Amino acid sequence: MMRNNEMQTTFLSVAENEAFARVVIAAFAMQLSPTVCEIADIKTAVSEAVTNAIVHGYEGTRGMVTLRASIHDHALLSIEISDQGKGIANIQQAMEPFFTTRPEQERSGMGFAVMQTFMDELSVESAPGKGTLIRMKKRIRSRDMLENATHIL
Template sequence: MFNNSMKIEFLSKSENTAFARVSVAAFVSQLDPTIEELSDLKTAVSEAVTNSIIHGYENRQDAWVKIEAIIEGKEVTVIVEDEGVGIGNIKEAMEPLYTSRPDLERSGMGFTVMESFMDNLKVSSEEGKGTRVIMKKNFYSLS
């Protein structure tokens, strides 16, 4: 049974999305996930980080995105946080195809993708203070 955690933070630049995905994947690899499970996790992390950069910070590159990953037994919790503009209506933001940035031709599928690839998704936000996305994935089928 593992119990481990890690925290990283990086500037809100789109090019750091790959760093975030790979960092979380490398950390979770101690559970020996399948390639598909690792791919799902990396995709969900990418979506959460992209949301922070594009929507939370509105492409400002001087702010910080924070990620914490926690392993408890065979469950991984990934927390992605920003101190950006926040989300006024979380329920609306989580609707498929909803985007607050149609001018950027965003698909509006970020939260839907996170929900699809993770076992649990919780979003909390306060306008003007930021957003916190908590995603959980169970790896119980792994030995």
């Protein structure tokens, strides 16, 4: 039986840590025996959230980004990415596909749309000067399937 579990890591807001965050979340999620596709979804969503914290939250200045994750109900992965950066004034607008404040940096404005598509749940808490907290959840299906299959056998 899968036990509940939690992790937390905090790292500097430099672009090199985007790959670091992806590796960390993938390693933590492995205990849920996700499919290759599920792992790619999780890594992509985390990559988007961490990139947002670095590019928009801290705008290239140095601050700390925290990645927290937990596993509960045997198959539910919850992820939180938070920063103490400048925050988002209009969350609804920020979440619109193709909306970007950085067209000159060729930012596509698709970050939140990718998180929304690849995860089951997404919520954003933010206010100017208060930083941003992104919460995402994904139910990992592969283990359910495996357990059902064992049942039948």
